[in-house]
Amino acid sequence: MSEVRVVQIALLGEAQVSVTEGPARRVGGPRVRMLLALLALEPGRPVRCESLIDTIWGDDPPADPANALQTLVKRLRAVLPHGVAVEFVAVAYRLAIDADDIDIHRFVRLAGEGHELLAAGAASPAARTLDAALGLWRGAAFADLTDVPELCWHADRWNELRLDAIETRADAYLSLGRGPELAASLERELRLQPLRESLAARAIRVLAAGGRQGRARVVFESTRHLLRAELGVSPSPELARARDELDWLPEYSDSRLAVRRTGSIERVRDLPGIAALPDSALPAQCQGLGGQCPRWSFRPFESE
Structure with a gap:
């Protein structure tokens, strides 16, 4: 198995950057964090200075906005991990980094792969991939930038994608009996x-x-x-x-039923309360199998 690269820039929670030794370091200064987020949304692509100034200062720009932006860039460069650079390109700045080294983009990739794997019937790798995607989250997206209107839409989008991934992972776990x-x-x-x-x-x-x-x-x-x-x-x-x-599930005296994964095929229709049900009323995993259910076993739950 190939080694998983460490996330260099993390925005799923408070803004952080990785360091050579020790724990990740929080990015200080609200405007520096804002600049980092705006550039990280477009890794490897130039973001116009005019757009950065407008978003960071809004209706109250400094007397010399270009110089103020340069000062922010210097402060950001001072905290970035080794090998990550902020480059000036014509009338724009660009964050020179691979998208997969930023947690927001790695999450989107992994979540998309997890969805595709489950749709293809590969529940086990889908569950692992979605676990990895959701493991990137330390809090709400852009958690320390909630007062920036231009970033609120992005935060809402990523938080919605997280919920989608949570639901897809649940589907994968259910199909595995987990x-x-x-x-x-x-x-x-x-x-x-x-x-x-x-x-x-x-x-x-x-x-x-x-x-x-x-x-x-x-x-x-x-x-x-x-x-x-x-x-x-x-x-x-x-x-x-x-x-x-x-x-669809049979009622037992304690009104509880355990469902667990097995390596064999079970005769679901041999269970009490199931025999009279039409095939369409069986759990989806058992339909069309003549009452035989792969990977699942239904048993009364032991009293606690």
């Missing part, structure tokens, strides 16, 4: 995004996969009530399907 590992993290994300129905649907599925059907129903009802109270709408088809899937 869904329950994400239950706590998905519920935590749902508390921050309580109206995101696609996230609630994943939370319901991973809870059910761990035998926590009762908790899954609570999540559904809480989301349904909030959607009605806040937006005046009913659950989306995606969220409703996640709720309906709970009824």
Whole structure:
């Protein structure tokens, strides 16, 4: 396996740069951080001085904006990692760095690869790739630049891409029988995004996969009530399907069912409560297989 390069510039959280020895170093000075972010958004490409000045100082530019920008560039050059340069090109500045050495761009690449791998049926490498993508996050995107209007759109975009990656990783984990590992993290994300129905649907599925059907129903009802109270709408088809899937599972005395990965094919229809169901009502992994389900095993959850 090839060695993973260290991120040189990190913006998924507070702005940081790597150093030769010791932990990453936070970039001081709000305008220096702003300049770093604006150049890092376009690695290897010139960003016009006029655009940089307008974004950094807005309606209150300094008396000599070109000189003030030069001073900021000098301060930024002083904190950049070895081998990373800010170059002057005609009437613009360019950050000379590979895009993959900046966490925001590496995340986009890895998240895209994870989506493609899962779509191709490669759940295991998809899960690993999405784990690596999400592991780059230390906080909200551009966390110490939230007062810069021009960067807010970019922050919203990356934060939305992160949620997409979280949901795709949940799908990959579920297909591997590892869904329950994400239950706590998905519920935590749902508390921050309580109206995101696609996230609630994943939370319901991973809870059910761990035998926590009762908790899954609570999540559904809480989301349904909030959607009605806040937006005046009913659950989306995606969220409703996640709720309906709970009824496909047999009811045991403790109302819990564990789902685990196995290396063999299981006869799902031999389980109580499953035999009478039509094939279309089986979990997606089992449909069209005559009741045989690869990679999944359904068993009553042991009482705690």
